[in-house]
Each structure stands twice: as structure tokens, then as C-alpha cells.
Amino acid sequence: MRFHVRLKIQSAIRYSGKLFSAIKNARVLYWFAFSVALILVGWRILGFHTDVSHTYLQISMKSSVDGTAQLYYDVGNGLSEANSVTVSVIGDQNYHDYQFRLPSLSVYGMRFDPLMSEGSVVIRHVQWMDGLGAVMQIINLKLLQPLNQIGGFTFTDQEVEVVTNQKVNDPQIGVQLSRPLTVGRGFSFWRHPVVILRILIEFVAVFFVVTIFLSFWLIWRKNIALPIYGGKIPFAMLLAFLAVITIEIMQQAKLPATASYHEVDELLYHLQTQHIHADYMLLGDSVGRQLFNNTPYLQNEKYAMLATNQAITMTGQYFIAKRYLQRNKMPRAVILLISRYYHSHLDDSLSDNYIQRTFNNFSEIFEIFLLKRDPVFTAKMLAYRLLPSFKYRLFLQKRWAGFTNAESYTGIPYDNKGSGGAARYSLLRTLKSHMEKENIPRHHLKSLLAMLDISHIPMFFLVPAINEHSMELYQEYRNSCEGLFPKLQKSYHNFHFDNDAHLLRAEYYVDEAHFNEAGLKIETQHLHEKIINIEKLIDGKTHP
């Protein structure tokens, strides 16, 4: 019986070896490469597993004094010095993320000592995270309770301000957990699809590179040319591919972080590298930006100015807000001032530069893929993500050739002699109109509302005065005020919209949508009043 099983295993190995190659020597080489790839990838998985199974409590806070914070955790036998972690706190009045490593056991309760001396700290958020940075649980700040030597403990909007008594040495805050923090068994695959994908790609790449390397080595050292990959592998293409990977890695290191020509890049870079702690998030398009920038009342740190020029559409607004919320303090309210909210289904020429090129985190790419279901569109986003040379091609064009072909983005169509009127009868369009219940900008407006709703952040949708020549736009907005917006309000209680769309004479505009000085004077005054009203409303809600 045992002999029979052994035979079966042997024949299975032999058979699987033949999947690689019919030639024995080549098979050995393939097996070797396979083993190397397996070992390397196994080592990587082990590393990831170790990382992911170590959990952390991340506390984002700012402090008035330098000192030491200590976290005690209860793993079933009470709080003790042995079950505690300390970190140094920087007293620069700026927010920092402090990570306290927790054991791979269930944690039933915690105590947090923010300082060992007199001072004040403001805690912005407390999160339980795995070793790869995925948030497993957000601890509600309401679960924090002052225990010992705490002079002041105030819940402000989305924050807790803690002031310790004078001449103290052990101020304590209790963290009551609604349920124990328990690390599940095994590697949490579902939380890290990108990591899994990376491991798979690494496995294939290592296997491939090792076989190629060994075959070259055999040719060089022993003058043996084994027919690796059936002897048909296009070596030139493969080596060119490796050359591209090398160049791209080098480009990544060499390119300046803001190698772009547009403020969207600047804004995203700013969001990625700095913390903004404003009370109000100002989102908008170029008209919104023009009005926000020209309203003196808004020129202070209370307002995070995130409106940008160009048609980045609702998709862009949603992604900017999302990126902002991932790194910064929750604002008290979001104000969206946009002239064409329904504009662009990401099929105009501007989407290339302002959506595909700029918003290409993997999650964003995936989100757009699910909505647009266009593989070429997605492939282009992936190319922007993976190839720095492609992403910053305008910059590189200027550097290498001294000129750019940026004018193409204004969209100069080839005069299509003859054909026309086809779009109305397009089968795809017909099918889509039946299948799609909502369009992309509307979807992202809802996504934005849903995202803000979770954190109870109200959103105010404002509309600038509409040019009397843009009656279609005016009508569209009026229709939304009567149809879509009230419906949205029922689903998202945080949604408030400006039911005050009005027309303005064309003499107040420099083009179809942007205001001249006289127009700005009128409109910024309107905006100022609206903002004051919003603030009153928010203050009333926060401090009833």
C-alpha cells in the first residue's frame, strides 16, 4: 500500500515536472527556479504574516509638553506594568500618530496614561490596526473616561481635550472596550488583496528571472543551451521588459515629487505630505475656487481650501475628500461649491489628465473600474500608477525634447468627414441606458454623502449664480432641486442643498461660467452670507 502511494507521488512529481519541460535537464532547472521562488515567497509570506499578526493601537494626538505616554492592556489577568507599552510624546502642539504594540492575545480593557507631568493633550482618533496598516476597529472617543489626576476632560467636535492637574505624575484615562480586541486566526487575506497580488507577482517574477538567469549562466559557463521555455522565449522582448522595470524604478527615485504642471497634483501632494486641521472643508471646481479665493472671510486656517481648477468632476471631489479624511481631523462640515455637478461621465478628453493620471491609488482604480467597466480606461490608470515615466510624461517631454504635446489635451478632433448622428442609435448606449440607473457623477455624489454621513459630517451643496446664457444648466439644477436632491436628503440626513439657483446677466462673466470683477463682487458677498449661515447652523447643532 505504502509502495503504491509512493509510486503515485513519484508519478505525480514526474508528471508535474513534464508540465515544465519534456527535457530532463531543463526540468531540473525549472524545479530549481520553482524552489527558489517558493522559498523567497514563503519567506515573504512569513514576514507579512508576522507583521499582520502584530496589532497596534494607534492614537493620534497633540501635546503641549514633551513626555512619555504609557498604554496598559488587560489580557485576562488585569492591568500590570508587565502588560504595558510606552512611547515618547512630542510636545510641539502638532498631531502625531503614536503606535502601541499589542500582544497577539485578546485584550479586554486598556488604560492610557497620556503624560507623566502637567500639560494638555488633544486626542483626535484611536484605532486598532494590524501590522500592515489596515484599520481593524475604530475606538469611539466616547469610550475614553478620565480616571486619575485629570483636571479637564472635554469632548469637542470629533476630539477629546485632556488637561492634567498641576504637579501630577500619573494621570490616567480608562478605555472601556465594547468588545475585546481579538486577533483572528490566520492571515487576513481579505484585508490585504494588494499584498496577495504582490506576492503572486513576486513569485512569477522570481521564477521567471531565475530560469532566465540560469539559462544565460549555463550558456556562458558551460556552453549548454537548454531549450528553456521551449526555446521560443522572445529574449529581446523579455530583456527590454526588464530594462523598462529597472528604468522605472530609477525614475521613481529621480523624479521630483511634484513633477507636474497642474494644481491638482500640487493639492494631492499637499494632502499626502501634510496634515490639515481645518473646521470646514471647501470643495469645488474652478468656479468654486474662484469664489472661495476671492472671499476674504475664508482666508484663514479654519477653512481647508481643496477646490481646484479644471473639470475634475464629482469623481475628483469625492476622491479628494476621501484622501483628506484618511489623514486629517474630521471637519465640522463640508461645503461643495460646484457649477456643473453632473458634468462628465469620465469620457471627455480632460478625464485623462485630471482623473486617470491623478487619482490612481489601487482602491480608486478599482472603484472606477467597477463603475465604468472599461478595461482600456482602467489599463491607462494602471499604466499611470505603475509607470512614473507615463504619469509625468509632460514633465519628461519638456526635459528631454524641450517641447510638449500638452496641447492635445484641449482636444483637437480630426474632422470626421461624412459620418454623423451615429451616437443616438449606439447599441451600447441603448443597453447602458437600460442597465444603468445612475451615472458616474451622481454615484460619486452619493458616495461622498455616504462617506461623510458615517462620521456625521454635514455637507452643504452650494451653486454659484448661473450665466443667463446657460439656461440648460439652470434648468438642470432646478430639476435636481425638485427631484434628485430631496430624494438624496431622505437617504442622507447630512445633505443640505442650496435651493437658491439664480441667473445672472452675461456681463458679469468673463466666459460661460467664471466671473469678472463686478460678478465676483456680487457673488463673493452672497457666498459670505451663505457661509455665515452655515456656521450658525453648525454652531447651533454642536452647542444647542
Added chain:
Amino acid sequence: MIPSWSFAHLLILQGGHYRATSSLMHLSSFARPALFYAAWDLRFLILLGLTTLIDYTVGLAISKAQGQKWRKIYLLASILSNLTILGFFKYFNFFSDTFTTIMALCGLQVHPEHIRLFLPVGISFYTFKSISYTIDVYRRKITATRDFVHYAVYISFFPQLLAGPIERATQLLPQIAEERLISWKKIQFGVYHVFWGLFLKVFVADNMALLVNPIFTKTATPTGFEYLVAGYAFAFQIYGDFAGYSYISKGIAGILGFETMYNFNLPYFSRNPREFWHRWHISLSTWLRDYLYIPLGGNQGGRFRTNLNLMVTMLLGGLWHGANFTFIIWGAYHGALLILHRMAKDFFSHNALGVKQTFISSWLKIFLLFHAVVLGWLFFRAESFGQIMMIFNAFLGNFQFDPARHYQILKKLAFYVMPLIGVQLIQYQKDNLLAVLTMPLPLRVFLYTALFYLMTIFGLYGTQNFIYMQF
């Protein structure tokens, strides 16, 4: 833009069909391109289906017909029906407008019905494919297929559906009926062709369009020098665009296991107009030769008749490109070039003045012919007859070269064209379109990497359609 989802769907699913010969498989091979085509416009598909059905039936009828007379009648029916469909959808308004203009010149006011017609994508290509099939069946070059799905796959063969080449049934139909096998070599060649085609399109053609389009806008008043540069640029734009499409088409067909023709063979290295038409849009020029020029009598009816046949063929070839006088003028111009070349050849051989082909004379001829072709492209690209007159006026009266303004344009032209010329010189020198694949490994690696980066950094993506899709 091509409806990309249906295109990707075709590529992915078609890949599973190697060893597929059953009717069901072929049915799906027809159904999917049909869906892809209908993605533009449902009505396009109805027309495509109609043409397919007519010529499939006529093909069978010709093969079963008892006498020559009936064979001829069936053939005429096929040709007439195809030309009627093509003529109606592509040329109705053109002829109607022309008729009105002529009547107005005669002092008569007529108001013919102006119909808003749609122009089905690729109609000229699949109509010519379909006509060649019935003529080949009539000439007994091919047996009429009994399998409707095979025939439908031939007509709607998706890599060639939008802009050709006009592949003959003798070449493609047997491959559809046979079992197709995938191989590394085919994939490698296919990928190479797609890569090179993409380079021609996104690096050369689309960047050239940025130089050409502003010159030909209605409000522009360019100088003669600017028209000349636009002519050069358009020569490379149309080559990069159409040859790029043809290479991609060949590459995709190759990956799917089909062997299809080359539509271009280094046309700008031609030394005379005849050679040019052997190298440019080969599928159309051979179609016109086999199904128009030769049936008209070819060169068998004396000098005048031959020249007349040449002119008629080229005029119709020009008209095939579109319902516009600029295309007819372009066709007539090339007809005249062919006649002139024929006359010059006769003159030199008659008087024993033939010069020995030297390196310099050869390149001089290439240079002259290229400029003659560029002049033709200016007619082709012009928006109207009036603009052609403007071009001549600018050449003769306003040929200004302004170094400060024009240097940048010339720099761009050279930058975008040089890599293409470099590769083509190698191909021309070795007389092999696949010469790149025979280069030493390090050179190939360098070339692929360099082309990839030129394409990645300087290519334009999603801004320009293929020009020949409108024909």
C-alpha cells in the same frame, strides 16, 4: 474611440478558439464581432448582415447556375446590390449636391431631397471584400462556401472590419474553415506587429496630427512653407495611422492564428508612381487592378486606352475614399502621375535613353517621388476645392520661411519622424519588413526599450480616431 469593452471582450474570448472548427464555435466567432460592430450603431449591423446575406446567396447561386448567362446575371446582381448600398449610404448627398450645383450653373434651381444619412464604419472595406468574393466565385478561383457562418466570419473578421485590409476570400476563407493552432512564434510575431503598429499610431501619426490640423482649419491662413511642412507631416500621419492600424490588425489576427497580408511595404521608398501603388494600401491597389483595371482592358488596348483605364481606375480609387471632390482630385492626380510615368518610361526605352540605376539616381528618384506624393496628400487632406486653390496661391505667392516661428515646428517634425525613418532604412536596406527581428540581441533590446519610452512619454492616447475608419 473603439468601444473598448467589446474590443477587449473579443480579444479575450477569441483566444479560446484555437482548435475550434465546429459551427457553434464559428457562430460565436461571428456573433461577437457583430456585437462589437453593433456597439457603434445597431443599424450598421443590419447593413453588414444584408451585404453578407446577399453575397452568400449569390455565391451559391453562381456556383449552381447551369449556363454562363445566369452566372453573369447573378454576378451583376451582386455587384449592383453592393454598389447600390455603398453608393446610397456614402455618395447620395454628394451626388445630390453636385447635381444641384450643376443645375444652378445652368440657371436652373432644383431642390432635391437632402437625406440625413449615417455612414457605416468600414462599409467601403467590407463591400469590396464581398464583391471580390462573388467575382472570385464567378472566375472559379474559389468554391462558394456552403457554410453561412464561415462566410459571415470572413466578412466580419474583426481585426479587419473597421479599416481593412481588403483581404481576399481566397486567402482568408480556407483559414476560417481550417483548424487554427496557437504557437509561440505566432504570438511573438503578433506582439511585434501590434507593438510596431501602436508606435506608428500613438507616436508618429497622432503627434503629426497636432502639426497638421491647425494648418487646415478654416480660419487659418498659412504660408506656403507651412503648407509644405503640413504636407510632410500629413504624409507621415496618414502612413502612421493607416499602416499602424494594418500592423495592429495583422498582429491581432496572427495571435488568433490567422495569416493575413501586409498592406504597406515601405511606400515612401518608392522610385516611381507605379512602385508606390505596389507598396501603398496594397489590398486596395491590387483590388482595383484585379477587379477594375484588368476588366477594363488593362494595358491590352493600346496607349490611349491603357492611359484611360489608368485614369478611370485611379479616379474611382480616389472616390472610394470618400464623397468629396478633394479625393477625386487626389485620384486624378495619381492617375496623371501613373500616365506620365508610363509615357516617360516609353520615351526613354524607345530612344534608348535609359540611365543605369546608381545609388544617387535611386535616392534622387525616391526624393522626387516622395515630394510628388506629398503634393497629392495636400489635395487629399484639404477641406475643400477652395483650400486646394489656397495652397497653390500660398506656394506661389506667399512662401515665407520665418526661422523664429518655424524652427520649433521643424524640430517637432524631425523628432517624431526620425525613429520611423531609422527603422524603415534598416527594413529597406535588408529588403525585409521583419528586419528588426534579425538584428543582434543587444540592438533589439535597445530598440524595443527606446521605442517603448518614445511611445510612453511622447505618445498620445485617446485623442485621435483612425483616419481610415471613416472610409
